[in-house]
Amino acid sequence: MQQKSTFDYLYRITFIRSGDYFGMYVRLIIIGGLVMYYVPNFWMKVIFAILFLYMSIFQMMTLYQHHRTIVWLDIYPVETKIRQQALMKWLLQLALLQLVIFTVLLLLLKAFLAGAVVFVGGAVFVFVFIFGYVKHKISAV
16 A cells, blocks of 8 residues: 555445444445435425535544554654545545445436436535635644
């Protein structure tokens, strides 16, 4: 494994093993899917899909500070920029997976237009939120 992949691995393992992040992620997907299933209004489905994407990304941002009390992270020779990029890459992958799940759900419900709007609007939201807000927040830490 290369040094620049160290934090990629660390964030994935933390996501799975800590119990908090994985469970929260799955719960937000299930609750978001149920809300979209039961809400009959087209625009409300779109709004709830983006809202649950936002909540998932926002909650997963805390992965960056999860290991803050472990000294080896400060002395390990990996730049902070690589650590930040690893988190943003992982958040992007999680958000896009959730976006695909929501889109497939809407397509299965035969809400084709809602699925298309959620996919395009959600993708735009995810990229803007992660490379705008999240990048700014974690670089300020």
